[in-house]
Amino acid sequence: MNFRRPWCGKRKQASLPVPKIPRTLERLKLFSDLLNPFAMRSLIPALLVLFFGASVFASFDENKGLVAYFSFNHCDARDDSGQGSYGQLLGNVRCWCGVEDDGLLLDGADARVVFSGTINHYFTTSDFTLSFYFKPESRQVFPQSLVSKRAACDEDNVLDIAYNATLAELTTDFKESEYKLYHELSPEVQGTGWQHYALVREGVYARTYLNGKLVRESRRCSGIDLSNEAPFSIGDSPCLETGRMRRFQGVIDELRLYERALSEEEILQLYLLYPVENAQMDCLS
Incomplete structure (x- = not known):
């Protein structure tokens, strides 16, 4: 297109x-x-x-270029792709109904997941696709840290995705420096039901998708370098230390990372594997 x-x-x-x-x-x-x-x-x-x-x-081959896949169906953060990544569950992380089988429920207080292994090698200058489902359980004033890979709460080499109920969006910060960034990538998010989010980086372009549909695109004359030594994490942005962000309270499921840029059609096909309409909205322990 x-x-x-x-x-x-x-x-x-x-x-x-x-x-x-x-x-x-x-x-x-x-x-x-x-x-x-x-x-x-x-x-x-x-x-x-x-x-x-x-x-x-x-x-659509859902495994082509797949370098990390966390289904969370075993109530842990093992890499189902077998590519050598692993997530450590810290704090009060519980097993809960996901969009497909089980997901991880984070309590918004001290629950987070910190990843080690090869997943940390793909956020540089190369193409990638990041995909996951999430379901917020609270509407706080402050943004809630969902996914992050940044070393400090500054403007250098930042990938930070946060659920912002106040702005009704999934705030997506993708930048190399204060003046070298992708602008306005944050999709609007309505309600607190299940949502599928995908971030695609393809050359000088970055795109965000919600529930299989393209909603934002940004372009730069040159690419963005995200390289940093921080681990990829869920609910653990370094901006938590500033007091202006909280940990995510809700469920996350089906997290995937590809070492290639999925096309618009492939994003739709990926979403249709587990459309949110089929997800169980309420979960009883």
């Missing part, structure tokens, strides 16, 4: 016609609501295959 080329250093919100598959998905959702909002929605992926053929899913 083509975009008008913005000026270097400028940014814009994507304003594009909805692709055929997402438009059909929305129509199927409306149809399912009229019939049965619970039973019919689970049939959406099957109906897409019926309407468009098996090629809708068969063309």
Whole structure:
């Protein structure tokens, strides 16, 4: 899908016609609501295959370029891709209903996950795709640290993603320095239900997706170097120390990292593996 080329250093919100598959998905959702909002929605992926053929899913290899995958289905943070990463659960991290099987519930107080291994080698100048599901359990005044890889709460070599209920967005900081960054990548987030988020870095472009749809794109004349020695983490941004951020309170699930930039179609297909409509909204221990 083509975009008008913005000026270097400028940014814009994507304003594009909805692709055929997402438009059909929305129509199927409306149809399912009229019939049965619970039973019919689970049939959406099957109906897409019926309407468009098996090629809708068969063309997407979810393991191509996958360098880290945390399903959290074993109530820990083992790397299901077998690529040599591992997450250490710290504080009050519990097993909870995820978007697919189990996820990790963080209490917003001291719960966090700190990762070691190869996952920390891919946030440099290269292309990547980061994907995960999240479900907030509280609406705090302060931003809540979701995913972070930054050494300090400054402007140098920053990847920091936070749930901001006040601004109704997933604040996405992606920068090498104060004046070398991707502008306005933060997608709007409505409600506290399950959401799928993806961040794609492709050359001089960065894009964010929510529930399979492109919502933000930013471009620079030159790329951004994220290289730092800090570990990749969940709920553990160094900006917590400033008092202006809190740890994430909620559930996170199905975290993936690819060493390539997934296309818009691949992001949709990745999302349709576990559409949020199929997620269990309430979980009883």
